[in-house]
Amino acid sequence: MKVLGIETSCDETAAAVVADGTKILSSVVSSQIEVHRPYGGVVPELASRKHLEAIVPVVDEAISRSGVALKQIDAIAVTRGPGLIGALLIGFSFAKAYAFALDLPLTGVNHLAGHIHSVFLEPDPPPFPFVALLASGGHTNVYHVISHTELELMGQTRDDAAGEAFDKVAKMLGLGYPGGGVIDRLSKEGDPDKIIFPRAYLDKSGFDFSFSGLKTSVNRYIQTHEDEYQNQIPDIVAGFREAVVDVLSYKIINAAIKKGCRHIAIVGGVAANKRLREKVRQDAEEKKIKVHIPCFHLCGDNAAMIAAAGYHYLTNGGVSDMNTDVYSRVL
Ligand code: KG4
Numbered sequence: 001m002k003v004l005g006i007e008t009s010c011d012e013t014a015a016a017v018v019a020d021g022t023k024i025l026s027s028v029v030s031s032q033i034e035v036h037r038p039y040g041g042v043v044p045e046l047a048s049r050k051h052l053e054a055i056v057p058v059v060d061e062a063i064s065r066s067g068v069a070l071k072q073i074d075a076i077a078v079t080r081g082p083g084l085i086g087a088l089l090i091g092f093s094f095a096k097a098y099a100f101a102l103d104l105p106l107t108g109v110n111h112l113a114g115h116i117h118s119v120f121l122e123p124d125p126p127p128f129p130f131v132a133l134l135a136s137g138g139h140t141n142v143y144h145v146i147s148h149t150e151l152e153l154m155g156q157t158r159d160d161a162a163g164e165a166f167d168k169v170a171k172m173l174g175l176g177y178p179g180g181g182v183i184d185r186l187s188k189e190g191d192p193d194k195i196i197f198p199r200a201y202l203d204k205s206g207f208d209f210s211f212s213g214l215k216t217s218v219n220r221y222i223q224t225h226e227d228e229y230q231n232q233i234p235d236i237v238a239g240f241r242e243a244v245v246d247v248l249s250y251k252i253i254n255a256a257i258k259k260g261c262r263h264i265a266i267v268g269g270v271a272a273n274k275r276l277r278e279k280v281r282q283d284a285e286e287k288k289i290k291v292h293i294p295c296f297h298l299c300g301d302n303a304a305m306i307a308a309a310g311y312h313y314l315t316n317g318g319v320s321d322m323n324t325d326v327y328s329r330v331l
């Protein structure tokens, strides 16, 4: 089954064609980062306008690159939420119209389930059940993944998402937006043990997170070292990154142990973090747990993961009708 996936929940207009939920035939991502960069974050109204401009060329390109004729597409999967309402509506309305015009089944996909499905686009995906850490700009969630359509939420952040903490710390240090990639690169030049920031494990046996205290702690360091912090930026970001990574790795390994799972998936934009990828692999090896992390371009928002999740919704009878609507927060 060839599914056309469409994703417009935040600041990426994306379309992809995926066969049987596993094989990417094409994946096109048009990023709006340059539009939002001057504002230091995503401006919802600008995001909607940019999606409107990009949606038709991005879908056309995904279809033409896939080598699949339009009439060979079997279904359409589109992100339904969570995300920015105006942004979601562009992709969702487009997908409804396209499905109606082509007389194709349509399914609305949860963006978070989409991220989890990014690991099924890689060779050797995890067997069920497994645990997954979804760390992005909007979410830090731990799931027990029971099947393609059953996710049990084990824990989540109580305040900032991990990616949001990277973005806010980068902003404090004048490193620009988004912050994850630049902090990751600069950390290589710093010493993570020079400035130790607090790790918020909360209840050590639980799976909730908190990153706002860590962010405040970095801010306090900057304020109390006003004259010298500019020369210590690599050490500050390396210390900050290590504090985030320690907690993320600890919690996901413990989640696997608690559920008796031998497989872990790390997904979402923060899964691109080099130190996180390394640390989880090291910690998991000791416990004989296998780690699945998608390649870099499948960590951030893309439509191939939406098509992959959509394939399983469709094969389980999850067809949306023309009255289905988008949602901004998890239903
Ligand atoms: O999944 P994603 O592309 O969009 C959302 O659904 O939010 O995640 C974007 C987030 C941003 O906060 C960005 O700073 C973070 O992922 N990110 C990273 C890295 N690359 C992107 N965080 C840490 N290290 C990275 N290398």
Ligand code: ZN
Pocket (backbone or CB within 6 Å): 111, 115, 136, 268, 269, 300, 301
């Ligand atoms: Zn995302």
